[in-house]
Amino acid sequence: MTTSLLAAPPATPLAAGEAPTLEAFGLDPWWLILAKAVLIFVFLMLMVLFEIWFERRFMARMQNRLGPNRVGPLGLLQPIADGLKLPLKEDLVPRGVDRPVFILAPALATMPAFLAFAIIPFGPTVSVFGHQTPLQLADLPVAVLFVLAMSSLGVYGIVLGGWASASPYSLLGGLRSSAQVISYEIGMGLSFVAVFLFAGSLSTSEIVASQERIWYAVVLFPSFVIYAITMVGEVNRIPFDLPEGEGELVGGFHTEYSSLKFGMFMLAEYVNMTTVSALAVTLFLGGWRAPWPISLVDGANAGWWPVLWFMIKLLLTISFFIWLRATLPRVRYDQLMKLGWKVLIPGALAWIMVVATIRVLRNEGISTQQVFFAVAIVLGIYIVASYLWDAVRGNRRDAEEQEATAAERAGAGDSTGGDPMAGGYPVPPLDAPHYHGRNSTSKEVNRA
Amino acid sequence: MNLYVPIAVLALIAFGFAMFSLVASTLAGPKRFNRAKSEAYECGIEPTPQPVGGGRFPVKYYLTAMLFIVFDIEIIFLYPWAVTFDALGIFGLVEMVLFIVAVLVAYLYVWRRGGLEWE
Numbered sequence: 001m002t003t004s005l006l007a008a009p010p011a012t013p014l015a016a017g018e019a020p021t022l023e024a025f026g027l028d029p030w031w032l033i034l035a036k037a038v039l040i041f042v043f044l045m046l047m048v049l050f051e052i053w054f055e056r057r058f059m060a061r062m063q064n065r066l067g068p069n070r071v072g073p074l075g076l077l078q079p080i081a082d083g084l085k086l087p088l089k090e091d092l093v094p095r096g097v098d099r100p101v102f103i104l105a106p107a108l109a110t111m112p113a114f115l116a117f118a119i120i121p122f123g124p125t126v127s128v129f130g131h132q133t134p135l136q137l138a139d140l141p142v143a144v145l146f147v148l149a150m151s152s153l154g155v156y157g158i159v160l161g162g163w164a165s166a167s168p169y170s171l172l173g174g175l176r177s178s179a180q181v182i183s184y185e186i187g188m189g190l191s192f193v194a195v196f197l198f199a200g201s202l203s204t205s206e207i208v209a210s211q212e213r214i215w216y217a218v219v220l221f222p223s224f225v226i227y228a229i230t231m232v233g234e235v236n237r238i239p240f241d242l243p244e245g246e247g248e249l250v251g252g253f254h255t256e257y258s259s260l261k262f263g264m265f266m267l268a269e270y271v272n273m274t275t276v277s278a279l280a281v282t283l284f285l286g287g288w289r290a291p292w293p294i295s296l297v298d299g300a301n302a303g304w305w306p307v308l309w310f311m312i313k314l315l316l317t318i319s320f321f322i323w324l325r326a327t328l329p330r331v332r333y334d335q336l337m338k339l340g341w342k343v344l345i346p347g348a349l350a351w352i353m354v355v356a357t358i359r360v361l362r363n364e365g366i367s368t369q370q371v372f373f374a375v376a377i378v379l380g381i382y383i384v385a386s387y388l389w390d391a392v393r394g395n396r397r398d399a400e401e402q403e404a405t406a407a408e409r410a411g412a413g414d415s416t417g418g419d420p421m422a423g424g425y426p427v428p429p430l431d432a433p434h435y436h437g438r439n440s441t442s443k444e445v446n447r448a
Numbered sequence: 449m450n451l452y453v454p455i456a457v458l459a460l461i462a463f464g465f466a467m468f469s470l471v472a473s474t475l476a477g478p479k480r481f482n483r484a485k486s487e488a489y490e491c492g493i494e495p496t497p498q499p500v501g502g503g504r505f506p507v508k509y510y511l512t513a514m515l516f517i518v519f520d521i522e523i524i525f526l527y528p529w530a531v532t533f534d535a536l537g538i539f540g541l542v543e544m545v546l547f548i549v550a551v552l553v554a555y556l557y558v559w560r561r562g563g564l565e566w567e
Contacts, residue, residue, distance in 0.1 A: 026450030037457040041465070087476040095486045107466035114462035118455045138454035145527065146455075167488035168496060175509045182516040189523035196530035255489055260473030264466070334566035337512075341564045345519065346555075349548060352526070356533065360541045363534060 020125045020134035022141060022203045028133055036137045040117055048270040052079040054315075055322050062326040083263065091259035094165070101164035106257065106264035109157025113271040116150035119143040119204050120278045123288045123306035135288070135307065136205060143204045144192055147279060148185065151234060154268065155181050161265070162253035173252030176242050176333065183340040184233035184240075190348035191226040194355045195283050208287030217284040222351045224284045226344055228320075231276040233340065235269060237321055239328040240336055277317035285313050511563060522551050 028036070053068070053076055060067030068075035093102060123135035140146055155178045162174015196202055198219065199210040207216075217224040233240040249255070254265045281287060288306035289295060291313075299305070331339075361371050488495040529536070529544055536543075558564060 026453070028454070033454045033457055037454060037461055040458060041461050087472050088478075090477045090479065091473045092485060094488050096488065103470060107463075107470060110466050110469075111459065111462045114465075115455060115459055118458050137458060138451060140451050140455075165488065167490070169489065171505060175505050179509050179512045182520075183512060186516065186519045186523065189520070190526070193523070193526045193530045196527060197533050200531055200534060202527065202531060250489065250491070259477050260469045263473075264469055337564070337566045341515075342559070349552075353545065353548065356541055356544065359533065360538055364538065 020121075020136070020139075020205050021209065022139055022201075022206060024125060024134050024205070025136075025139045029131065032128065032131060032133055033137075037118075040137050041114065044114060044117055044271050044274060047274045048267055049079040049083070051270050051273065051318060052082070054318070055325070058319065058322050059326045062323075086263040087260045089259045091261065092256070094167070094256050096166040097256065098164035098166070101160050102256075103261075105157050105161035105164060106261045106268075107157070108160060109154055109268040110264045110271075112150040112153040112157075113268040113275065116147045116275045117271070117278065119146055120275070120282055121205050121208050121287055122310050123304065124302065126304060134205060135304075139203050139205045142202050144196075144202045144207075144279075144283070147275070148189060151181070151185065151272070151275075154272065157265075157268065158253050161257065165253070165256040167256050169250045169255045170253050173249045173255065176249070177236060177253055180236065180240065180242060180336060180340075181234055183337060184230040184344075187226055187340060187344035187348055188230040188234055190345065190352065191223045191230060192283065193348075193352050194220045194223040197352075197355060197359065204282050204287075207283055208289065211286045211289060215284060215286040217286075220284070220355065222347070224280075226348050226351070227280060227284060229339075230344060231280060232321065232324060233336070235272045235276055237273065238325040239331050241330060242333050242336060273318065273321060274314070277314055277321070280317050281310065281313040285317075508566065515558060515563065518554065519551075522548075 056078070057067040057075065068078040071077040071081045093099065118137045119139055121134065121136040121139070125132055125134050127133075158181070159174045159178040162170040162172075162177070165171070165174075195207060195216050198216060199207040201207060201210070236242075251257075254262055257265060288301075288310040290297075290300040290306070290309045294300050294309070300309075358371060362368070490496065525547065526544070529540060533540060
């Protein structure tokens, strides 16, 4: 079934007024643009408040606790109380900071976070006071590139905030954070390529339109997995929240920030979480389109209903973040960078090549069976070659190891160097292997 | 250009909000001077004096930033290729394989030279 989907999608004429394309944008009257922009802003603010509450309640349930339940029904007003508390705290600007940069950095982190959400489609074309308009603030021919650009701009806020603070924790936190975000942005950018290949467009509304038959999360599953990992790294959430690793860096880049300035960094983080989740929904999970059994119902993808499907998918993606936070421990920084540079980037590149090759062959009219046959042969050759390589290398390495062990035994016999009781004192071996290193085998431990 | 007008409107709103928050944070809170409070935080001990313009940091971060630029450019090249992929056919595929192989050589070189190690 999937193989037939790897072919170029047939040009299905879209029902007018259903799925908007790029031509539907730029036609709104000024009051509609203003209303949409304000609504997006309010939506993001409410989502931040909701996420904070949801995260605390949901995680509390996972840990067999209740979570905040005093302020308002079900504790729903807790984030508002917390938010009101922040501006009433003293706004500290430590001595020695680079004042203008220190003050502007929170704004630099917050603004791009809001802007990136502008191109997320909430639904198809609807009628608002007699105007046919898509449920999306803006769409661009380079919409996804715009999101990447905004997330890159957000890094400035973090790195400048850490730099201007003149504190070692802040500096290291800012550097770590920026290195992490840019490393994972490469993997993220590569995971999009396969989507563009299928959709033939960078515009979010057209990507949603092209997922009418099947979600890209199904067809391009490896891309989706890579995106899901990189999006967690991109917004500095557990298990990749190294920039704020409390155990080592106190608060990371915002150690010196207080009052609303600190709040703005937190706000930016939660807005970014909403944005990457919405992007996951848009690019991989069918956007505002109804999930499969519901999509069979007439009118499920028309009018205002898609907003509901979009919200359900968005909330499920956000729950995924919270689930991760309640489940996984923080990774080490070298592990994080290793995953980003040595696994995700080559993996994404290889997957793009596989997708491109299969698609070209399908477009050229070569049958699926031939493709699979060729792939099977290549895979077979690869498996045999790697087996032989391992066998040859493994033998050589074993021989080297045995030689080394033999030499050491011989050396220990005739000198006092390895003798644990040399000169009557217990001498610990100086080259004790590290038990946590990947090169420490039980053999080496025994040898020590 | 019309396409960008809504984004500009949202940018204005976000800018207004950011400025409002910055001003509000200086005005709303209390102001009680205390010398110890305005020191950089270092777990309560005397903070390490930081040189003007920021301290030193491991060159590794700089290297990562340089590598990011190289690979980000590669991604930018992949996007237009992916969008017009069906029109380019086998020619486009071969061209892109050649390009990726060229980048891959650089990537493997960096890997072998230890540019991706964080020990």
